[in-house]
Amino acid sequence: MATNSKSRRIVQVDEADQSLRLVEEAMPVPKADEVLVRVIGAGINRPDVMQRRGRYPAPPGASPILGLEVSGQIIALGKDVKRWKKGDLVCGLCNGGGYADHAIVPAKQCLPIPNGVTALEAAALPEVLFTVWHNVFQRGKLEAGENFLVHGGSSGIGSAAIPLAKAMGARVYATAGSPAKCAACEDLGALKAVNYNEEDFVSALKEATNGRGIDVILDMVGGDYIQKNLELATLDGRIVNIAYQQGFKSQINFIPVLMKRLTLTASTLRAQNASQKANIAKELEEEVWPLIERGDVRPLIDSVFPFDQVGRAHNRMEGGEHIGKILLHVGD
Template sequence: MRFIDLPEHGGPDAMQLADGDKPVPAAGEVLIRVAAAGVNRPDIVQRMGFYPPPPGASPIMGLEVAGQVTAVGEGVERWNVGDSVCALTNGGGYAEYVAVPASQCLPVPDGLSLIEAAALPETLFTVWSNVFDRAQLRPGEVLLVHGGSSGIGTTAIQLAHNFGARVFATAGSAEKCAACEKLGAERAINYRAEDFVEVVLKATDGHGADVILDMVGGDYIDRNIQVAAKDGRIVNIAYLQGANVQVNMLPVMLKRLTLTGSTLRPQPAAVKAAIAHALESKVWPLIVAGKIRPQIAATFPLENVADAHRLMESSGHIGKIVLTL
């Protein structure tokens, strides 16, 4: 099979198209012939050498795919050869074939292309586990999403809006803010021109944000504490502007805040299987009904993966970047 090799860590040009053996599905796994693979920020971090795959995972980049099942391992009952699936991988998505735990596969929703389906798993697993499982967002509460025009952001806005939350988002241009509001954000805040703390407090009559999903870090950490509502939950899933900061922790105590975060890839298979089950029962009907749709910013052939990474690093996109095979 063809796959994207990474002989050494570095910039986008460090990745190379290579040939290798197809994986063989182990017990409990399926082999997927990949039609499309999502590009995600953790891929960039892995390429640079700061996000090694967990023990036993494929060293090939790529955390989500869509395609057809071509083989099933021992003990797999649900999936059959020929089924169209999308899947959260543990690695290996930048390839023509990938072996994936069967419990991390989901059916391609009716009405979606394989390219659209490939943009679902990593973002949906991440948003569901952090916003709904960890932070327990409830209908009527206020969610603030940083990086609202990213793949994670566009997914979080749509999910929270459809589950009855008031959604605010930050983004870096008028175009990106308009896209966030079109997806269900009550107000998108251009962080280059406005202070999100002031805007959210004013719009909520001083209440603030009950849940904050942050991938920025840096000085946002202290400002998140400022804008959080009493009993608010702040969830960090990345620190693009740094994790080492000095903050005033007194409001955390006075407002009874919860500061938390998570990484998805190293979590046990049983945790990922539970998230997949929740998504299929609670989110898949919304996708089939057309209420939630992955936002595809751009597609690139597998051999042009360096261009896909450059676009991701530029932050010039709105939504998801997908590789096609």
């Protein structure tokens, strides 16, 4: 189904210096199971920065354009799309291509914008909540009454994981790199946030949990955190890695894995197939959207940049001082 406009603006990466600029290209047409969204907001995520640097190429079949999540208004539908109609406001997980004023989104990866959340704010929801739900609850199997730790608690992922785990009945802990970031984690619902630049988080959290340790750990750091996670995990603990910002390699003593019956797992969201992502979206709408509408889980927005200042948004992400999500305001 065609639209009135014949072109759209997208963000292009200059391979020579990794800078970002807006260019025009032909307006895409949604496939049978896709929708075309006039974008209001787009989320900035660390994988975008890695892709810009040439370290995280788009998987086969995905758009090479940066951007993994958008919010906006549906303006065209593929022939097999039944749930949505033109004019619907949605947020959704893209298979790339979110840094655009019009983006293609698989229809089953779209969700309605929750009541009480603005169309722009909704751009902060898909990537982090798909990631947290899959890794903490589907893979990590976090249950009410358990201890949960998220490293990087003030990040986009962390700022979603803390209130969601708390709302699901867990006792939540976090690590972060400054007093301000630790305070933000505790404001979000963490019982204790440890400044890893000032304290050994293993000792601090063993003390905070009265020696029990942690049942589920969500780690995006890797490196020497891998061994520390093994030490901190409790009996039958689950450790889920979603990134390895300090490195993929580490010398590990596996005795804690054996003696404590630990489960080590990891995943990337982007490489999962359409049915897996559709299943996550379905569970989010059933389990998490009511929590958002009740106010138990809210997007924490660090900053919003105009579309033509996408380079500044990436600088903010790379600087590491942000607390919560960084967004692009693409359109109204």
